[in-house]
Amino acid sequence: MKFEFKFPDIGEGIHEGVITKWLVEEGSEIKEGDSVAEVETDKVTTEIPSPRTGTVLKLLAKKGDTINVGQVFVTIETEDASEEAVSNGAPEVVEEETAGVVGEVIASSEVIPSSTEGFEKKTEAISAEKVLATPVARALAKDLGVDINKIKGTGPNGRVMKEDIYNASRKETDKEPEEKAKLTDKAVSAILHTAPGERVERVPLTRIRKTISEKMTQSRFTIPHTTAMDEVDISKLYDLRKRYKDSLKDEDVNLTYMPFVIKAAISALKELPEFNASLDMENDELILKKYYDIGIAADTDRGLMVPVIREADRLSIVQLAKAVEDISTRAKNNTIELAELKGSTFTITNYGSIGGYFGIPIINYPESGVLGLGRVTKKPIVRDDEIVIAHVLPLSLSYDHRIIDGASGARFLNKVKELLSEPELLLLKS
Structure with a gap:
């Protein structure tokens, strides 16, 4: 059959x-x-x-x-x-606020048709009462000021998708006449004095790239970002890493600076818990998280991914080094599990690994902060009233200015600097 x-x-x-x-x-x-x-x-x-x-x-x-x-x-x-x-x-599987799925048995507050016969009429009847949408979609609609009940969903059973909300938002905010708007391909070609298609290439966005675009837009236009930047002399950490790097290679451990930065960041998060938090605007609450699942931004062929190290505060420097190597490699090889790409409480991104110095990292929504690492560089600094050559690490901290003030941003960076500049103190306190 x-x-x-x-x-x-x-x-x-x-x-x-x-x-x-x-x-x-x-x-x-x-x-x-x-x-x-x-x-x-x-x-x-x-x-x-x-x-x-x-x-x-x-x-x-x-x-x-x-x-x-x-x-x-x-x-x-x-x-x-x-x-x-x-x-x-x-029946169709629909994720709803009150839906529970076990195998193929579905419990839901809505009537879900068992076939597509009469689909349009049933969908209209349901949407008149309450549209089908995930909690994430409802939150997005609220953030963008869109009435989700007026949106015609394009998902299964008329479910409202994120793309539907973004499209509705664009239509509501676009009050300009269409005639004013657009240069057609033909007009652009005339300006460039060339035939269509000769000087441009249209590349369809992948699903991952579209998701990255949506997440970055959601973060940037939902969270009022502010960024603090500083530099830290990590000469002692440089010597410590150099001393043990080769011996740990025999144990298949790639000792980078990242495990030390994770340790220092977690110490700062414990002193300043608002950085390990998210804001619940609907209930006017700040959710302080008492666990430390650290996201590590990974550059892959398919785009930026953020695999997560669970309970990173319980791991040693060596264990963190192994975890960073493991999740980064599997993200790049596309063998990472879906569950490992969500639920981080704070994120660290290392654009210095490809040559960047200072940057303004975008917060991994709905987190409240992200720490960016620049390229370690040898440069002259003043130490004890003398000019010396030091190994300097640039730091950029972006945070949610709705819940974190500038003074707290400075305190966070000061704590990280204190521990990275004195690695023995970092190991004693972690």
């Missing part, structure tokens, strides 16, 4: 993906657990395994197509006569 394979809910708030590669063809035999397609989500690229054994009847999407959770994208001929009934009777 025919089994309709729907794009599964793979968790972590993933609602859709883009097919980057089909791993089967129509007519090919497939076993349960074999991968049918490679799909790029807004966080990682992953392979989707078949839940049944049989023959691939039809591929219902093309490479490059976007598919939503619950959408049928493959049909499989199976030997089990009960498959068709199971497939056709399974």
